[in-house]
Each structure stands twice: as structure tokens, then as C-alpha cells.
Amino acid sequence: MLEPLLAAAAYLGQGVNLAYLALGVFVGIAFGSIPGLGGATAIALLLPLTFGMEADQAIILMGGIMGAVSIGGSVSAILLNTPGTAPNAATCIDGYPLTRQGKAGLAIGAAATSSSIGGVLSLAILVLVLPVAKQIVLLFGPPAFFMLAVLGLTSLTVAGRNMLRGLVAACFGLVVGFVGYDDIGGTTRYTGGIDFLWDGVSIVPLLIGLFAIAEMLNLYAAGGPISARDEAGEVRVVGTGEGIRAVFRNPRTLVSGSAIGTLIGMIPGVGGTVASFLSYSFAAQTSRDNENFGSGDIRGVIAPEAANNAKDGGALIPTLAFGIPGSAEMAIFLGVLVLHGIDPGPMLLIEREATIFMLILALLAATLISGSLVLFTARYLAKIAHVDSMLLIPAVITVSLVGAYALHNTLGDVVVAVFFGVLGFVMIRADYPRITLVIAFVLSGLMERNFNLSMTMFEGDWTGFFTNRTSLILFLLTLVALAVPAVQRLRARRNAS
Amino acid sequence: MTWRQQGRRLCRWLLLLLPLAGCAPGEDDGTISFDNETVTIVIPYRPGGGFDRAVRAFAPYYARELGTDVNILPENLPGAGGRRAATKVYRARPDGTTLGIFNLPGFVLPEILGEPVDYDLRELSWIGRIESQRYVLLAAATSDIRTLDDVRALPEVTFLSTGYGSSVLAAMQIMAEELGLADPDPIYLTGYPGTADVLVGLVRGDGNLSITPVSTALKYVESGDLRAIAIAGGDSNIEGVPTFAELGYPGLMALDVQRSLAGPPAMEPGLLEFMRAAFMRAVTDPEFEAMAARARLELAPLDGAATAAAVSGHYTFYEAFKTNLTNPNAR
Numbered sequence: 001m002l003e004p005l006l007a008a009a010a011y012l013g014q015g016v017n018l019a020y021l022a023l024g025v026f027v028g029i030a031f032g033s034i035p036g037l038g039g040a041t042a043i044a045l046l047l048p049l050t051f052g053m054e055a056d057q058a059i060i061l062m063g064g065i066m067g068a069v070s071i072g073g074s075v076s077a078i079l080l081n082t083p084g085t086a087p088n089a090a091t092c093i094d095g096y097p098l099t100r101q102g103k104a105g106l107a108i109g110a111a112a113t114s115s116s117i118g119g120v121l122s123l124a125i126l127v128l129v130l131p132v133a134k135q136i137v138l139l140f141g142p143p144a145f146f147m148l149a150v151l152g153l154t155s156l157t158v159a160g161r162n163m164l165r166g167l168v169a170a171c172f173g174l175v176v177g178f179v180g181y182d183d184i185g186g187t188t189r190y191t192g193g194i195d196f197l198w199d200g201v202s203i204v205p206l207l208i209g210l211f212a213i214a215e216m217l218n219l220y221a222a223g224g225p226i227s228a229r230d231e232a233g234e235v236r237v238v239g240t241g242e243g244i245r246a247v248f249r250n251p252r253t254l255v256s257g258s259a260i261g262t263l264i265g266m267i268p269g270v271g272g273t274v275a276s277f278l279s280y281s282f283a284a285q286t287s288r289d290n291e292n293f294g295s296g297d298i299r300g301v302i303a304p305e306a307a308n309n310a311k312d313g314g315a316l317i318p319t320l321a322f323g324i325p326g327s328a329e330m331a332i333f334l335g336v337l338v339l340h341g342i343d344p345g346p347m348l349l350i351e352r353e354a355t356i357f358m359l360i361l362a363l364l365a366a367t368l369i370s371g372s373l374v375l376f377t378a379r380y381l382a383k384i385a386h387v388d389s390m391l392l393i394p395a396v397i398t399v400s401l402v403g404a405y406a407l408h409n410t411l412g413d414v415v416v417a418v419f420f421g422v423l424g425f426v427m428i429r430a431d432y433p434r435i436t437l438v439i440a441f442v443l444s445g446l447m448e449r450n451f452n453l454s455m456t457m458f459e460g461d462w463t464g465f466f467t468n469r470t471s472l473i474l475f476l477l478t479l480v481a482l483a484v485p486a487v488q489r490l491r492a493r494r495n496a497s
Numbered sequence: 498m499t500w501r502q503q504g505r506r507l508c509r510w511l512l513l514l515l516p517l518a519g520c521a522p523g524e525d526d527g528t529i530s531f532d533n534e535t536v537t538i539v540i541p542y543r544p545g546g547g548f549d550r551a552v553r554a555f556a557p558y559y560a561r562e563l564g565t566d567v568n569i570l571p572e573n574l575p576g577a578g579g580r581r582a583a584t585k586v587y588r589a590r591p592d593g594t595t596l597g598i599f600n601l602p603g604f605v606l607p608e609i610l611g612e613p614v615d616y617d618l619r620e621l622s623w624i625g626r627i628e629s630q631r632y633v634l635l636a637a638a639t640s641d642i643r644t645l646d647d648v649r650a651l652p653e654v655t656f657l658s659t660g661y662g663s664s665v666l667a668a669m670q671i672m673a674e675e676l677g678l679a680d681p682d683p684i685y686l687t688g689y690p691g692t693a694d695v696l697v698g699l700v701r702g703d704g705n706l707s708i709t710p711v712s713t714a715l716k717y718v719e720s721g722d723l724r725a726i727a728i729a730g731g732d733s734n735i736e737g738v739p740t741f742a743e744l745g746y747p748g749l750m751a752l753d754v755q756r757s758l759a760g761p762p763a764m765e766p767g768l769l770e771f772m773r774a775a776f777m778r779a780v781t782d783p784e785f786e787a788m789a790a791r792a793r794l795e796l797a798p799l800d801g802a803a804t805a806a807a808v809s810g811h812y813t814f815y816e817a818f819k820t821n822l823t824n825p826n827a828r
């Protein structure tokens with residue numbers, strides 16, 4: 001194992017290859033921080049550039065992008081409550097309240113550090129589990145996927161402050177997720193005869209609306225900048241160092257976030273959004289003194305950011321071993337590999353060990369470089385939060401709507417973004433959790449498809465969910481997630497008495 | 498400046514721009530040229546899939562054959578199961594600057610299944626076929642299924658497939674009909690998001706059989722996870738695996754998925770011939786063939802006229818099995 005690793009490191013260290021890596025990191029941060037663009041667009045745009053490169057150089061360039069995208073996305077999530085990429089949405093929950101309290105530096109410091117360490121930990125886990133990667137992937141069949149979706153929805157709903165409002169938001173998210181062509185029943189649902197809705201609502205315009213546009217509407221209603229200036233009227237950005245230290249003071253949150261991210265990343269088709277939300281709700285449920293989650297607890301930034309970068313390491317397993325992309329970026333990355341004559345599949349892990357190490361090293365380097373870049377520039381970036389809303393609102397709304405349009409070059413996505421912008425604003429005002437809506441939306445397809453597949457497999461006998469081992473374990477975890485708040489309440493009552 | 502003066506100025510600008518309109522492609526002296534033009538190839542799916550890969554690999558070679566400094570722009574336009582892209586190409590100006598890559602029989606099936614579409618594939622100006630991926634019947638390597646006789650002797654057949662309306666499911670239903678797997682009716686486990694997911698499901702043991710395009714399946718056969726039972730087409734390209742025809746089922750020879758290039762209906766004959774000739778030169782370019790081999794494209798070049806005939810053939814073939822192609826899981 002050591003020989004191919006050293007060879008890959010030596011290759012990566014060559015000048016031209018380092019330049020490709022730097023280019024990837026730069027593009028990754030830029031595209032990650034602008035809502036609607038994201039890593040998939042960046043990879044698709046740079047794909048023609050790789051035609052003249054060696055395969056390993058193309059991998060380095062793409063690794064640079066993939067390693068940097070999520071860190072770029074966390075900056076806009078924290079500062080503007082606008083997740084640059086879908087998996088960054090969980091970071092908004094506590095990141096943005098910290099910005100409003102004037103602690104943007106703290107949040108960015110913690111996000112960049114936990115992202116970097118999460119990425120490193122996940123790659124370490126990946127190297128360890130590579131020999132049994134195939135078996136892990138094969139553990140998850142349709143019943144297990146269904147139960148995983150149930151676990152995700154349950155843990156997020158009970159983690160919120162008001163369970164009833166959480167349930168309403170979750171149900172609405174499921175309904176939105178069911179819009180479009182149902183390829184099992186062979187019918188269209190809730191499309192109103194509009195062709196555009198045939199493929200359902202896309203996650204990117206939905207997120208742009210619910211977060212970026214809704215937040216700008218809310219800011220317009222409130223007036224003034226996102227984060228107030230101090231008494232002397234000065235813009236002061238402090239706390240980056242404190243953010244770094246906060247990560248090391250919460251090793252449990254960091255490690256559990258990384259582990260959840262890697263594990264969820266390994267399961268094909270689940271994706272980073274679920275990973276970061278599950279990691280967040282796990283931290284919110286199991287941490288001591290958790291009453292500040294949702295209103296600016298730094299652990300609420302550390303957990304999803306660690307998971308967010310860790311999932312990339314995990315997602316390499318289904319992508320490389322089975323050719324099943326774990327995310328949109330991975331889907332296009334697969335295309336890049338194939339165009340360069342590298343065929344993802346069961347033989348890849350055995351035949352092209354050096355290629356895999358090259359990718360792992362590129363991801364590792366990109367994670368560390370982009371994390372450091374964000375840390376060094378945090379004090380300047382955070383000043384965005386002090387810009388007057390009359391300047392900020394038109395700029396953010398313009399970028400958001402262009403981002404929504406750029407996704408598929410269709411005005412329909414702009415309409416979706418505006419619709420969810422208004423809905424998001426109403427939800428902010430009425431105190432309904434937007435995040436729960438998003439996670440239910442993300443999980444709806446996974447849940448429905450695998451429920452139908454499972455019921456066909458069991459020939460209509462639902463007890464099959466409890467005879468499948470993986471599914472049963474996930475069901476028991478769901479029960480635990482349901483019991484945790486009750487146990488915590490009991491414990492608090494006992495302590496009070 | 499008065500309104501009248503402003504109006505005159507605008508008219509002058511418009512007159513200056515007039516020669517630019519309608520200049521694509523150039524036809525000086527009756528010779529057709531795409532020099533310095535941009536040609537868009539619409540891809541009906543998101544980036545990263547087989548269709549996207551075929552276009553992006555082919556584009557530089559086709560651009561070279563179309564003229565000097567021709568820019569071919571791959572445009573991913575997913576939506577409505579590919580209908581959005583097909584409709585865009587169908588309605589585009591027939592000047593050769595908008596082409597599309599088409600999934601056959603994927604785009605034929607909606608019409609056969611009686612779903613409303615805004616295009617007629619038979620009216621398109623077919624430029625040529627890039628790929629033809631034959632279907633292969635697969636079972637898990639750990640199973641006892643080795644031959645078609647084993648398949649026919651199974652007490653219960655569970656096919657794994659992508660969703661209703663997909664060509665994979667249609668191929669399975671046609672095969673079940675031809676092999677006489679009607680007692681009991683096979684179970685169709687449909688709804689896997691992609692063919693790679695189907696194959697992993699088969700390795701895992703979700704069901705016992707599946708059919709997928711050969712390039713996707715080959716790596717699982719080579720790794721020893723899956724076993725190929727029979728393959729469509731005239732001759733086998735997997736060692737030791739017979740074709741359906743050799744096993745006495747010539748009706749299954751035609752099961753494949755093709756990737757062909759077409760422009761809007763009513764392209765001017767001279768222009769169409771020019772684009773077809775450039776296509777054939779590009780698709781048989783040894784450099785492109787080497788690239789295609791690396792990218793595992795199953796090249797099966799066909800000229801425009803033959804491609805148009807193949808499209809009609811798809812209609813005839815699938816029309817014959819129309820009654821077998823209903824949704825197996827409709828409630």
C-alpha cells in the first residue's frame with residue numbers, strides 16, 4: 001500500500017500538477033460559494049480542459065474542485081443564510097444566528113477547521129475500510145434505504161423546538177418531493193399539466209428560494225445590515241482563532257460528524273445533504289446543554305461541516321467500486337474518469353490502486369488548502385455581513401436568480417425560486433422550520449422508491465422490514481431517536497427536583 | 498435628442514446588424530461551410546451519463562470535419578424524460594446549428610405507450626448513429642442460473658429494472674414474452690434510479706435476473722460478480738456467452754439501445770448531405786476510434802439514411818410487442 005501512495009504523492013508534488021490543484025481549489029471555492037453553481041457546474045465547465053491532460057492530472061484538477069466546494073458553500077451559508085451547495089443548508093441553522101450576533105469569524109473559523117479535519121478523518125477511515133468497501137455497500141438494499149430515510153426524517157423532526165410545526169413542514173416537504181413523474185405507477189403527480197414539473201422540483205432553486213431570497217425579504221422587512229456594527233460604529237471581525245479552538249474543544253462532535261458523514265457518504269444514492277442534516281440532528285440530540293442549538297451554538301456548525309467534507313471520502317466508495325455516483329459532482333466526475341479510460345467498477349479498487357491514492361491525496365490537499373484560505377480571509381469575508389441591506393439585497397437576489405436560471409437554462413426554475421422565497425419568508429415569520437421541509441424533500445424520493453421496491457420484494461408483506469437485518473437495526477435507531485427527547489425531559493425534571 | 502432622432506439612430510443600428518442575421522451556416526458560391534460557427538448538440542440528460550459522454554467525446558472530431566474554428570457546444574437539457582430536448586431540436590431552425598443526440602428506443606417508447614409527445618422522430622433529419630449498445634441477460638454469479646434453460650426452469654422470476662417507460666424494462670418484458678416466462682408471471686422490481694443500481698441490486702440478491710446494456714454490465718462480469726447468460730446482436734463479444742439467436746431466439750437479436758444524431762425536420766438536402774458526410778468522416782477517424790475505445794463507447798457507425806431506416810425499424814419492432822409493454826406495477 002505504501003509504494004503506490006508515495007508514487008502518488010511524488011506525482012502530485014510536481015509543479016504543473018500543483019498548479020492544476022490550485023486551479024481546482026480556486027474554482028471550487030468560487031463556485032461553491034455562489035448558490036446555484038456548485039461543484040457539478042464547475043466540473044462540467046472544466047471538463048473540456050482535461051481532454052489534453054493525462055488522466056491523473058484530470059483527477060487532480062477535479063479533486064481540487066471537489067475538496068474545496070463545500071468550504072466555499074459554508075461561507076455563504078454562515079454569512080448570508082444562503083447555502084452555496086445543498087449539503088451546506090444544515091450549516092445555516094446555527095451559522096447564521098452566530099453571524100447576526102456579530103460572531104461570523106467564530107463560525108467561519110469553526111466551519112473551515114471542522115471541514116478540513118472532517119475531510120482528513122474521512123479519508124483515513126476510507127483507507128482503512130477500502131478492503132471491505134464492497135461488503136458495506138451491499139449491506140444496504142431497498143428495505144435499509146427506506147428505514148434510513150425514516151430515521152433521517154424522525155431524528156430531524158424531533159430535534160426541532162416545536163415538533164408539531166416540524167411535522168407540518170416535513171409533510172409539506174414530502175408533498176413537494178412527490179411532484180413529477182412517478183416511474184413506478186407510470187403517472188404524473190401534482191404537475192398541473194406543466195411539462196417543466198415532469199422531473200419534479202429541483203433542489204437548487206428550492207434552496208435558493210427558501211434561504212437566499214427568503215432571507216433577503218426578511219432582511220428588507222427588518223432593515224439595516226445582517227450583523228450590527230459595534231458601539232463606535234466600527235466593523236470588527238473577531239473570533240476566527242476562537243472558532244478554531246472551539247473545534248478542538250468539542251472533539252466528540254467533530255468525530256461523530258466525520259463518522260456519520262463518511263458512513264452516509266458510503267451508501268450510494270443518499271448524498272451529502274442527508275449526511276450533514278443527520279450529523280446536525282445527532283449533535284443537537286446527544287450534546288449536553290443543547291438548548292442553544294438553532295440559535296447560535298458553535299457545535300451546530302462543527303457537526304454538519306465535519307460531515308459535509310467527510311462524506312466526499314465515503315462517497316468515493318460507491319462511485320469507484322460500483323459506478324454509482326453519491327452526488328451530482330460525483331456523477332460528472334464519473335464521466336471524466338470514463339473519458340480518460342478509467343472505468344469505475346468492481347475491478348478499479350484492485351487494478352488502479354495508484355489512481356485511487358492520487359484522488360485521495362488531491363482531495364486531502366484541496367481540503368487543507370481551501371480550509372486555510374478561508375481561515376486567512378475570514379476577517380475580510382465576514383465584512384459582507386456588515387454591508388447595508390439596501391446594497392446587499394439586490395446583489396444577493398440577482399446572483400440567486402441568475403444561479404437558479406443557470407441550473408437548466410429555464411425560467412421555470414426562477415419561478416420555483418421565487419415561490420419558495422415567498423414561502424420561506426412566511427415560514428420565517430410564522431416560525432416554521434425550513435430545514436425540516438428541505439430534508440423531507442430530499443428524502444422523499446429515496447423513501448418512496450425504496451418503499452415500493454421493498455413491498456414488491458416482500459410481495460406485499462410489510463413485516464419484511466423487520467426481518468432484514470440492516471433495516472431492523474435502523475428501525476431500532478429510529479426508536480432511540482424518538483425516545484431521546486423524552487429521556488432528556490425526564491432527566492431534566494429529575495435534576496430540577 | 499428627440500424621439501424621432503432616436504428612432505432614426507436605432508434604425509441605422511438595426512440596418513448595420515442586418516447582414517449578421519441569417520448568416521449561419523455560410524453558403525457562398527453554393528458551397529456549405531460552418532467556419533467560425535457554433536453548433537449546439539442538445540443532450541436530453543444531465544451531465545455524466547452515457548449520452549453526455551458520447552457527445553463530449555465526439556464533439557471535437559465532428560467540429561474538425563465541419564470546418565475551420567467550428568465550436569460544438571454540448572447543451573444538457575434534461576426534462577420530461579428527454580422530451581424537452583427532443584422538442585427543442587424538433588422545433589429548431591433547420592440550418593444545421595442545432596442538433597440533438599437521441600435515445601432509441603427510449604424516445605420511441607412514449608409514442609408506442611400512447612403518451613403525448615410534441616415530436617415525430619420519423620420526421621427528423623438523421624445525421625448518423627454513433628453507438629449501439631446491445632442488451633445482455635445477467636444473473637448473480639452466486640446463483641445456479643447458467644443457461645437460458647435454467648431461466649425457463651425457474652419457479653419464480655424476479656427481474657430488476659429501472660422505472661416504467663425505460664427501454665431496459667421494455668427489453669425485459671419483450672424477452673419474458675419471447676422466452677415464454679408467463680407461468681407464473683415474472684415479478685418486475687422496477688424503480689431503481691439507474692442501471693448501475695440495478696446491477697448492484699442483482700449482486701446483492703434483490704432479484705434473480707436483469708438486462709442491461711453490455712458496456713455497463715461487462716465490468717461486473719469481468720470482476721466475477723455477475724454472470725452473462727445470453728447477449729443480443731448477431732455475434733457475441735463476451736467469450737463463452739452465446740447470442741439469443743444462437744440459442745433459438747432470433748426475435749431478441751434487435752434488443753439494443755442506440756445513440757444517434759439528428760437535426761430538425763426539413764433540413765435542406767445539400768446541407769444534410771454535407772453534415773452526414775462530415776459525420777461519417779469523424780466517426781471513422783482513427784483518433785476518435787482510439788478515444789472511443791478508451792471511453793468504452795460501443796461504436797457502431799451508421800450513415801444518415803441507414804439511421805433513419807433503423808428508427809422506422811424500432812417503431813415496427815416495438816409496435817409488435819405493444820400489448821406486452823403495459824406497466825407491470827400499475828395499481
